[in-house]
Amino acid sequence: MGEGMNGTEPLVFPTRLLIPYTNYAGRVGSRFLREIRDHKRIMGMRCPQCERVYVPPRSTCYACFGQLDQWVEVGSTGTLVSFTEVHYGERFHPVAPPFMYGIVKLDGADTGLLHLLGEMDAGEVEIGMRLEAVFAQERKGSILDIEYFRPVAAGGDRGRSGGGR
Protein backbone atom coordinates (compact mmCIF):
# COMPACT_ATOMS: atom_id res chain seq x y z
CA MET A 1 0.00 0.00 0.00
CA GLY A 2 2.22 2.84 1.20
CA GLU A 3 0.44 5.81 -0.37
CA GLY A 4 0.89 7.75 2.86
CA MET A 5 -1.67 8.95 5.31
CA ASN A 6 -2.34 12.36 3.81
CA GLY A 7 -5.11 11.04 1.64
CA THR A 8 -6.86 9.34 4.54
CA GLU A 9 -9.87 11.21 5.69
CA PRO A 10 -10.25 10.73 9.43
CA LEU A 11 -13.43 9.05 10.60
CA VAL A 12 -15.58 10.46 13.37
CA PHE A 13 -18.00 8.17 15.16
CA PRO A 14 -21.12 9.47 16.81
CA THR A 15 -21.56 7.69 20.13
CA ARG A 16 -24.03 7.96 22.94
CA LEU A 17 -24.37 6.98 26.57
CA LEU A 18 -27.71 6.80 28.36
CA ILE A 19 -27.27 6.67 32.10
CA PRO A 20 -30.37 6.08 34.20
CA TYR A 21 -30.30 7.49 37.72
CA THR A 22 -32.61 7.45 40.68
CA ASN A 23 -31.69 9.78 43.51
CA TYR A 24 -33.39 8.94 46.80
CA ALA A 25 -34.03 11.91 49.03
CA GLY A 26 -34.00 9.83 52.22
CA ARG A 27 -36.29 10.46 55.21
CA VAL A 28 -35.00 13.92 56.02
CA GLY A 29 -34.77 15.07 52.41
CA SER A 30 -38.22 13.64 51.66
CA ARG A 31 -39.82 15.62 54.45
CA PHE A 32 -38.01 18.76 53.30
CA LEU A 33 -39.45 18.30 49.80
CA ARG A 34 -42.94 17.32 51.04
CA GLU A 35 -43.19 20.50 53.15
CA ILE A 36 -42.31 22.61 50.11
CA ARG A 37 -44.68 20.67 47.84
CA ASP A 38 -47.66 20.51 50.22
CA HIS A 39 -47.30 23.69 52.28
CA LYS A 40 -44.78 25.97 50.49
CA ARG A 41 -42.85 25.76 53.73
CA ILE A 42 -39.07 25.59 53.87
CA MET A 43 -37.84 23.53 56.78
CA GLY A 44 -34.41 23.30 58.31
CA MET A 45 -32.83 21.02 60.88
CA ARG A 46 -31.38 22.45 64.06
CA CYS A 47 -28.45 20.97 65.93
CA PRO A 48 -29.16 21.28 69.66
CA GLN A 49 -25.47 21.29 70.54
CA CYS A 50 -23.95 23.83 68.18
CA GLU A 51 -27.30 25.50 67.35
CA ARG A 52 -26.64 25.51 63.63
CA VAL A 53 -29.75 25.35 61.45
CA TYR A 54 -29.15 23.37 58.28
CA VAL A 55 -31.04 24.16 55.08
CA PRO A 56 -31.24 21.81 53.25
CA PRO A 57 -31.79 19.75 56.39
CA ARG A 58 -29.47 16.89 57.31
CA SER A 59 -29.78 13.99 59.70
CA THR A 60 -26.26 14.42 61.10
CA CYS A 61 -24.45 17.55 62.23
CA TYR A 62 -21.20 17.76 60.34
CA ALA A 63 -19.56 19.78 63.13
CA CYS A 64 -20.41 17.68 66.18
CA PHE A 65 -21.73 14.49 64.52
CA GLY A 66 -24.92 14.49 66.58
CA GLN A 67 -28.06 12.84 65.23
CA LEU A 68 -30.50 15.62 64.41
CA ASP A 69 -34.29 15.66 64.72
CA GLN A 70 -35.26 19.23 65.62
CA TRP A 71 -37.17 20.50 62.61
CA VAL A 72 -37.57 24.27 62.39
CA GLU A 73 -39.32 26.36 59.81
CA VAL A 74 -37.15 29.01 58.20
CA GLY A 75 -38.19 31.93 56.01
CA SER A 76 -38.76 31.80 52.30
CA THR A 77 -36.77 35.02 52.18
CA GLY A 78 -33.04 35.27 52.64
CA THR A 79 -29.76 36.87 51.70
CA LEU A 80 -27.58 36.16 48.69
CA VAL A 81 -24.21 34.72 49.74
CA SER A 82 -22.70 33.98 46.34
CA PHE A 83 -23.71 33.63 42.69
CA THR A 84 -22.51 32.74 39.23
CA GLU A 85 -23.81 33.29 35.73
CA VAL A 86 -23.99 30.26 33.45
CA HIS A 87 -23.55 30.75 29.71
CA TYR A 88 -22.76 27.19 28.67
CA GLY A 89 -25.59 24.70 28.43
CA GLU A 90 -25.21 21.26 29.96
CA ARG A 91 -27.88 18.65 30.18
CA PHE A 92 -27.77 18.42 33.93
CA HIS A 93 -28.77 22.07 34.30
CA PRO A 94 -32.51 22.43 34.94
CA VAL A 95 -32.87 25.42 32.59
CA ALA A 96 -31.26 26.67 29.39
CA PRO A 97 -28.50 29.31 29.53
CA PRO A 98 -27.99 32.12 30.18
CA PHE A 99 -29.12 31.85 33.78
CA MET A 100 -27.75 32.40 37.27
CA TYR A 101 -27.16 30.16 40.22
CA GLY A 102 -27.10 31.66 43.69
CA ILE A 103 -26.42 30.47 47.20
CA VAL A 104 -29.14 31.83 49.45
CA LYS A 105 -28.95 31.91 53.22
CA LEU A 106 -32.58 31.86 54.24
CA ASP A 107 -33.71 33.84 57.26
CA GLY A 108 -33.24 31.57 60.27
CA ALA A 109 -30.75 29.27 58.52
CA ASP A 110 -27.02 29.05 59.05
CA THR A 111 -26.17 27.36 55.77
CA GLY A 112 -26.63 28.30 52.14
CA LEU A 113 -29.13 26.76 49.73
CA LEU A 114 -28.07 26.49 46.09
CA HIS A 115 -30.82 27.52 43.70
CA LEU A 116 -31.65 29.47 40.57
CA LEU A 117 -31.92 33.25 40.49
CA GLY A 118 -34.67 34.85 38.45
CA GLU A 119 -36.39 38.12 37.55
CA MET A 120 -33.10 39.99 37.53
CA ASP A 121 -30.20 40.68 35.19
CA ALA A 122 -26.62 39.77 35.96
CA GLY A 123 -25.78 43.46 36.41
CA GLU A 124 -28.35 43.83 39.15
CA VAL A 125 -27.08 41.00 41.30
CA GLU A 126 -25.23 41.88 44.46
CA ILE A 127 -23.97 39.73 47.27
CA GLY A 128 -26.02 40.55 50.34
CA MET A 129 -29.17 41.42 48.40
CA ARG A 130 -32.52 40.27 49.77
CA LEU A 131 -34.27 37.43 47.90
CA GLU A 132 -37.53 35.55 48.12
CA ALA A 133 -38.57 32.12 46.91
CA VAL A 134 -40.98 31.83 44.01
CA PHE A 135 -42.88 28.56 44.36
CA ALA A 136 -43.99 26.61 41.31
CA GLN A 137 -47.72 26.46 40.59
CA GLU A 138 -47.56 22.72 40.05
CA ARG A 139 -45.33 21.11 42.65
CA LYS A 140 -44.05 17.56 42.26
CA GLY A 141 -41.77 16.90 45.20
CA SER A 142 -38.46 18.07 43.84
CA ILE A 143 -36.24 21.04 44.69
CA LEU A 144 -37.65 22.69 41.54
CA ASP A 145 -40.93 23.10 43.42
CA ILE A 146 -39.14 26.34 44.22
CA GLU A 147 -38.82 27.79 40.72
CA TYR A 148 -36.16 30.35 41.62
CA PHE A 149 -35.31 33.16 44.00
CA ARG A 150 -36.08 36.75 42.99
CA PRO A 151 -35.29 40.12 44.55
CA VAL A 152 -37.65 41.13 47.30
CA ALA A 153 -39.71 44.04 45.99
CA ALA A 154 -39.01 47.37 47.70
CA GLY A 155 -41.08 47.55 50.90
CA GLY A 156 -42.16 43.97 50.45
CA ASP A 157 -39.55 42.42 52.72
CA ARG A 158 -41.16 41.14 55.86
CA GLY A 159 -37.85 40.02 57.27
CA ARG A 160 -38.64 36.51 58.21
CA SER A 161 -41.72 35.54 56.24
CA GLY A 162 -43.95 32.61 56.87
CA GLY A 163 -43.00 30.84 53.65
CA GLY A 164 -45.70 31.96 51.27
CA ARG A 165 -48.73 30.96 53.28
Next chain:
Amino acid sequence: MGEGNGSEELLAVSYTLDLPFRYAAGPFLSRFYRELKEKGRLVANTCPQCGRLLFPPMIVCGRCHVRATEEFVELSATGTVLDYTVVLQPIQDPTTGKMREERYPHATILLDDGVSFTHRLKETDLAKLRAGMRVEGVFRDQGERQGHMTDILYFRTVED
Protein backbone atom coordinates in the same frame (compact mmCIF):
# COMPACT_ATOMS: atom_id res chain seq x y z
CA MET B 1 -41.87 17.31 65.61
CA GLY B 2 -42.21 13.60 65.36
CA GLU B 3 -40.29 11.70 62.74
CA GLY B 4 -42.28 9.41 60.48
CA ASN B 5 -43.84 6.16 61.59
CA GLY B 6 -43.00 4.02 58.59
CA SER B 7 -45.89 5.20 56.46
CA GLU B 8 -44.27 8.49 55.56
CA GLU B 9 -43.91 9.22 51.89
CA LEU B 10 -40.33 8.91 50.72
CA LEU B 11 -39.34 10.77 47.58
CA ALA B 12 -36.97 9.96 44.78
CA VAL B 13 -36.07 11.71 41.56
CA SER B 14 -35.46 9.54 38.50
CA TYR B 15 -33.87 10.78 35.33
CA THR B 16 -31.75 9.56 32.45
CA LEU B 17 -28.56 11.37 31.66
CA ASP B 18 -28.18 11.40 27.86
CA LEU B 19 -24.58 11.98 26.82
CA PRO B 20 -23.93 12.16 23.09
CA PHE B 21 -20.32 12.55 22.07
CA ARG B 22 -18.11 12.11 19.02
CA TYR B 23 -15.03 9.98 18.78
CA ALA B 24 -12.42 10.96 16.18
CA ALA B 25 -10.44 7.91 15.07
CA GLY B 26 -7.43 9.76 13.64
CA PRO B 27 -5.71 8.79 10.35
CA PHE B 28 -4.31 5.37 11.29
CA LEU B 29 -7.41 3.97 12.95
CA SER B 30 -9.54 5.57 10.23
CA ARG B 31 -7.55 3.61 7.67
CA PHE B 32 -8.17 0.45 9.67
CA TYR B 33 -11.92 1.01 9.78
CA ARG B 34 -12.04 1.97 6.11
CA GLU B 35 -10.29 -1.27 5.11
CA LEU B 36 -12.74 -3.14 7.31
CA LYS B 37 -15.74 -1.43 5.76
CA GLU B 38 -14.73 -1.36 2.11
CA LYS B 39 -12.75 -4.59 1.81
CA GLY B 40 -13.84 -6.66 4.78
CA ARG B 41 -10.32 -7.23 6.00
CA LEU B 42 -8.13 -6.55 9.01
CA VAL B 43 -4.94 -4.56 8.53
CA ALA B 44 -2.00 -3.62 10.73
CA ASN B 45 1.06 -1.42 10.34
CA THR B 46 4.51 -2.10 11.73
CA CYS B 47 7.14 -0.59 13.98
CA PRO B 48 10.30 0.17 11.94
CA GLN B 49 12.50 -0.45 14.99
CA CYS B 50 11.23 -3.64 16.64
CA GLY B 51 9.37 -4.85 13.58
CA ARG B 52 6.26 -5.93 15.44
CA LEU B 53 2.78 -5.52 14.00
CA LEU B 54 0.71 -2.74 15.48
CA PHE B 55 -2.90 -3.78 15.74
CA PRO B 56 -5.12 -1.87 15.67
CA PRO B 57 -2.82 0.41 13.64
CA MET B 58 -1.07 3.10 15.66
CA ILE B 59 0.89 6.22 14.83
CA VAL B 60 3.62 5.46 17.36
CA CYS B 61 5.01 2.15 18.61
CA GLY B 62 4.13 2.03 22.30
CA ARG B 63 7.30 0.12 23.15
CA CYS B 64 9.93 1.91 21.04
CA HIS B 65 8.28 5.35 20.97
CA VAL B 66 9.15 5.81 17.29
CA ARG B 67 6.82 6.80 14.50
CA ALA B 68 5.27 3.73 12.92
CA THR B 69 5.26 2.91 9.23
CA GLU B 70 2.44 3.90 6.93
CA GLU B 71 2.58 0.56 5.16
CA PHE B 72 -0.32 -1.67 5.98
CA VAL B 73 -0.42 -5.45 5.79
CA GLU B 74 -3.50 -7.62 5.66
CA LEU B 75 -3.99 -10.04 8.53
CA SER B 76 -5.60 -13.43 8.49
CA ALA B 77 -8.91 -13.44 10.33
CA THR B 78 -8.22 -16.85 11.86
CA GLY B 79 -6.73 -17.33 15.28
CA THR B 80 -6.76 -19.03 18.65
CA VAL B 81 -8.70 -18.19 21.80
CA LEU B 82 -6.27 -17.23 24.57
CA ASP B 83 -8.89 -16.74 27.26
CA TYR B 84 -12.56 -15.90 27.52
CA THR B 85 -15.33 -14.82 29.83
CA VAL B 86 -19.10 -15.11 29.51
CA VAL B 87 -20.91 -11.81 29.89
CA LEU B 88 -24.11 -12.35 31.89
CA GLN B 89 -24.81 -8.78 32.95
CA PRO B 90 -25.89 -6.80 29.90
CA ILE B 91 -23.96 -3.60 29.32
CA GLN B 92 -24.65 -0.60 27.19
CA ASP B 93 -23.54 -0.35 23.59
CA PRO B 94 -21.79 3.03 23.53
CA THR B 95 -22.68 3.61 19.90
CA THR B 96 -26.42 3.50 20.48
CA GLY B 97 -27.02 3.83 24.21
CA LYS B 98 -29.07 0.62 24.07
CA MET B 99 -28.38 -2.45 26.17
CA ARG B 100 -26.64 -5.36 24.52
CA GLU B 101 -28.29 -8.74 24.55
CA GLU B 102 -27.40 -10.95 27.48
CA ARG B 103 -25.04 -13.84 27.64
CA TYR B 104 -22.30 -13.80 25.10
CA PRO B 105 -18.76 -15.12 25.38
CA HIS B 106 -16.09 -12.48 25.07
CA ALA B 107 -12.61 -13.72 24.24
CA THR B 108 -9.04 -12.60 23.77
CA ILE B 109 -8.11 -13.92 20.34
CA LEU B 110 -4.54 -14.38 19.14
CA LEU B 111 -4.63 -14.00 15.37
CA ASP B 112 -2.36 -16.27 13.37
CA ASP B 113 -0.23 -13.24 12.47
CA GLY B 114 0.65 -12.84 16.13
CA VAL B 115 -1.50 -9.95 17.33
CA SER B 116 -4.31 -10.23 19.86
CA PHE B 117 -7.49 -8.35 20.55
CA THR B 118 -10.87 -9.02 22.13
CA HIS B 119 -14.11 -9.84 20.39
CA ARG B 120 -17.19 -11.95 20.96
CA LEU B 121 -17.55 -15.63 20.14
CA LYS B 122 -20.46 -17.23 18.35
CA GLU B 123 -20.35 -20.37 20.47
CA THR B 124 -22.58 -19.95 23.55
CA ASP B 125 -22.43 -23.53 24.82
CA LEU B 126 -20.19 -23.31 27.88
CA ALA B 127 -19.15 -26.93 27.51
CA LYS B 128 -17.66 -26.19 24.11
CA LEU B 129 -15.64 -23.14 25.14
CA ARG B 130 -11.98 -23.64 25.90
CA ALA B 131 -8.74 -21.72 25.73
CA GLY B 132 -6.87 -22.87 22.65
CA MET B 133 -9.93 -23.34 20.46
CA ARG B 134 -9.51 -22.29 16.84
CA VAL B 135 -11.76 -19.51 15.55
CA GLU B 136 -12.25 -17.31 12.51
CA GLY B 137 -13.86 -13.91 12.11
CA VAL B 138 -17.24 -13.63 10.40
CA PHE B 139 -17.71 -10.28 8.70
CA ARG B 140 -20.90 -8.53 7.76
CA ASP B 141 -21.65 -8.50 4.05
CA GLN B 142 -20.41 -5.75 1.78
CA GLY B 143 -22.85 -2.85 1.98
CA GLU B 144 -23.84 -3.67 5.54
CA ARG B 145 -20.47 -2.81 6.97
CA GLN B 146 -20.18 0.59 8.63
CA GLY B 147 -16.50 0.90 9.43
CA HIS B 148 -16.78 -0.30 13.00
CA MET B 149 -15.60 -3.27 15.05
CA THR B 150 -19.13 -4.64 14.88
CA ASP B 151 -18.47 -5.20 11.14
CA ILE B 152 -16.99 -8.41 12.55
CA LEU B 153 -20.11 -10.10 13.85
CA TYR B 154 -18.25 -12.63 15.97
CA PHE B 155 -15.59 -15.33 15.79
CA ARG B 156 -16.94 -18.76 15.00
CA THR B 157 -15.38 -22.06 15.92
CA VAL B 158 -13.21 -23.75 13.29
CA GLU B 159 -13.20 -27.53 13.64
CA ASP B 160 -9.65 -28.84 13.82
